[in-house]
Amino acid sequence: MYLHNGRLSPSPKWFYIVLPVLLFGFTALNFLIAQVIDVTALTKAMIAQKGELQVLFENMAVFAVFLGVLLVWYRYVHQLPLIKLASCRERFSWQRFFLAFCLWGAITLSVTLADYLMHPENYVANFQADKFAILLLLAIVFVPIQTAFEEFFFRGYLMQALGVRVRNAWLPLVFTSVTFGLMHIANPEVGKLGMGLLVYYITTGFFLGITTLMDDGLELAWGFHTANNFFTMLFVTSDWSVFQVPALLRDISEPQLGISVFLPLLLFPLLLWLYARKYGWKNWYRRLITP
Numbered sequence: 001m002y003l004h005n006g007r008l009s010p011s012p013k014w015f016y017i018v019l020p021v022l023l024f025g026f027t028a029l030n031f032l033i034a035q036v037i038d039v040t041a042l043t044k045a046m047i048a049q050k051g052e053l054q055v056l057f058e059n060m061a062v063f064a065v066f067l068g069v070l071l072v073w074y075r076y077v078h079q080l081p082l083i084k085l086a087s088c089r090e091r092f093s094w095q096r097f098f099l100a101f102c103l104w105g106a107i108t109l110s111v112t113l114a115d116y117l118m119h120p121e122n123y124v125a126n127f128q129a130d131k132f133a134i135l136l137l138l139a140i141v142f143v144p145i146q147t148a149f150e151e152f153f154f155r156g157y158l159m160q161a162l163g164v165r166v167r168n169a170w171l172p173l174v175f176t177s178v179t180f181g182l183m184h185i186a187n188p189e190v191g192k193l194g195m196g197l198l199v200y201y202i203t204t205g206f207f208l209g210i211t212t213l214m215d216d217g218l219e220l221a222w223g224f225h226t227a228n229n230f231f232t233m234l235f236v237t238s239d240w241s242v243f244q245v246p247a248l249l250r251d252i253s254e255p256q257l258g259i260s261v262f263l264p265l266l267l268f269p270l271l272l273w274l275y276a277r278k279y280g281w282k283n284w285y286r287r288l289i290t291p
Helices: 002-008 015-036 039-050 052-077 094-118 129-165 170-182 188-193 197-215 219-235 259-279 284-288
Strands: 123-125 249-251
Touching: 002 129, 002 197, 015 052, 015 129, 039 052, 052 129, 094 219, 094 259, 129 170, 129 197, 129 219, 170 197, 188 197, 197 219, 197 259, 197 284
Parallel strands: none
Antiparallel strands: 123 249
């Protein structure tokens, strides 16, 4: 089982503690800073000085460093092939990745278009051909890297680390899902919409965790996550979103927890059902509770 891949490492078990402690400490520091600094105002000042695309590049480049550290640590400290971090299959299943990417991308486009048609007053056109071309290039290069780090760390490294210590699946699932949600607590969206938005992030964490455990790999979860961030970045931006970019549309409505936040939570069971039908998932209790 994917959860048990971490047990294959010949290195001491305590090595699995190092990276989580560093990342959680970094996140806690960011959260504390966000309590004393107006992050939105700071972001606007940085954009005014450097430009929104330069700020985006700098923010996303950090994830490339994080991902590189994670992969090197897994390969040379834990002495495991990288495929073990990604999947139980002999090769990474790009078919699974692109299926999830295309499926959620189509849903995101449909929901965004529907909301635009029903509430056109909430949006203004924001298309700038030259800037959008650069944004598209940055999104193609860096969004898969950003989402790879988050998936490979939470659903991959952290889940396998817990799998080394515990003899069940539910604790790694719950812990990684909740911590994934809490890692977004410093996002400007949470500051504007309130802590209720964490329900969305945590539920998304559960969906991605269940997908990973049932499918014995990260391909579907990474494809979904990449589509979510990629198309969100390209379609809509706002003055209070984490991505301050020259997207196609700018949302000028008053921030509120609306259908665009909670509708995905209703779609997750449908996606799990579709995945289960296509890939023949069975033994849900054993895979999610007591492997």
